[in-house]
Amino acid sequence: MDKKATLKDVAAKSGVSYQTVSKVLNGKANVSAETERAIWQAVEDLDYRTNAAGRNLRTQASRLIGYTWTPAPPWQPNPILDSFLSSTIEAADAAGYHLLLFPTHNTDDETETYRTLARTGRVDGFIVASMDYDDPRVLLLQKLNFPFVAFGRANADWEFPFVDVDGRAGVAAATRHLIEQGHTRLALLAWDGRSRTGDARRNGYFQAMEEAGLSINQDWVIQLPGDVEAGIEATKTLLSLPAPQRPTAVVTVDDQLAIGAMRAAQSAGLLVGPDFGVTGFDDTPGIQHYSPPLTSLRQPLHEIGREIVMRLIALIEGRTIPESIILPPKLVVRGSSLRSQ
């Protein structure tokens, strides 16, 4: 059975009265968690939709946009949260919408909260961030035909509306900048694990090195977790290479790794900038006051927030939405990558 399932079918399958099912689907009944689960299971099994257009199971608009993020550890700055949130809530407010925040639960099924919020009509749509390959949230929301716009992309052949930053172009620009400073032996600190964002940033280094005709020593590419301690350890390893193979600069895919690289180089007695070039990614607020100030790539967060919200509201309201876009980050050059200070 598919597509033509009715509310009656859902009631029959879940063993709950028609009235109760109707109320639950409209977010108006207080029933046991068990009953609710049975109803939603039946909705899912039967692929039930309240109307042909599949405009979800809601009776009226909530004018709320759902958003969550993975909090940084308390000792680590969140480079984007303040700017991204303030730009999205401003843009949403201008259109009469508000942002609803919900926590990321570390359960077996990370899509559970999305499903509940969508089905109960608590929100009209989602901003989905921290995107990755095979992202189960994309699969779920597409299945529910529920509005969302992603900050980032997933698998190349998946189609959904997104706004992204060109990480490859950013890291390529940082790499070229170090090459222009006279470096020919450049290492890369990139994230371990599979990650579309990480892959893009890493490939920027490969692209710029190839364009410059520079060969890459296999010891120069280190994949690691994105934190300061990992950056310190990896840079120590790089600096212990025999002199002819030792890199004189390191390109990184995030500021935490770059800070680690700076600290390890300084511990080894090198002057960061003149002796050893370092670049980061994110332009984390505050890094302009490090010693030396860190060169980094700044994402246009206000523009990203606005562009995402504009698309999402158009989608919610059934209007045509502009094509997805990939915005360039800006290289902000500071002392950590300059040979002469």
Added chain:
Amino acid sequence: MDKKATLKDVAAKSGVSYQTVSKVLNGKANVSAETERAIWQAVEDLDYRTNAAGRNLRTQASRLIGYTWTPAPPWQPNPILDSFLSSTIEAADAAGYHLLLFPTHNTDDETETYRTLARTGRVDGFIVASMDYDDPRVLLLQKLNFPFVAFGRANADWEFPFVDVDGRAGVAAATRHLIEQGHTRLALLAWDGRSRTGDARRNGYFQAMEEAGLSINQDWVIQLPGDVEAGIEATKTLLSLPAPQRPTAVVTVDDQLAIGAMRAAQSAGLLVGPDFGVTGFDDTPGIQHYSPPLTSLRQPLHEIGREIVMRLIALIEGRTIPESIILPPKLVVRGSSLRSQ
């Protein structure tokens, strides 16, 4: 006329039909902004309440908590947002509530958004942060008898539920720590303007100096905006004092000022820590990687978030709430305040 006003009175006074008034008060009508304003004006003039307990003008719970904050400038880290938000949304979620974010508008009347959200029943209560003396949001929400819990305090004789951090005790601990390091000439960088939080922090310095029997040179107390540049300028001024009056350490009321103090001292050729002690406030994520790492005061943000949400939900649900509390910040000692490294 007061207290006993009816819906009919509101209709008569605003010149709008009984039915329309009823719908607007329940957030269900789309009327012109003018009509809506007339109705709310009448509600306010007549001090109209839907029921004796004054439990707002809502027909049903939204299970949403309203929150806003003043975004930091893009180049300045927000020391608390990530931890505070993640702790509040976790605590709210556990009780079946979500956080609704709204922007701070720089209009003539900063309470306008609070009023609208309260009256339309968009939220069940507010977390009110960035508190200050004579805070108009407190006056409004008390007048509307609308649930809120404050992060911080206002006038000493105002009574409302709050969770606060003991800024005085924190800065006193930092000052004592510098005195224990052997400093006797300690300056203070404090915020200009009136601010309850700023006053408490400033007074911590006065308290600790008095307890230690140290006299304060009038040139040592500088009031300024809380940013790095102001901290640099003020510290330059301190370092230009004649040698016998020149301070050897500076206590500050925020990390941005402390970073400015470190930079100015370093520009003057001083070793921060051994030659010149510096302490901050907020333990901004990332300051542990400055050169030298910055000594600061850490607010217990996760506890603060939980305590605020717990009180607010009890208030919304009509339960007794625990007394307001003042939590101690923790002094985190690092190189910037240590004489021997």
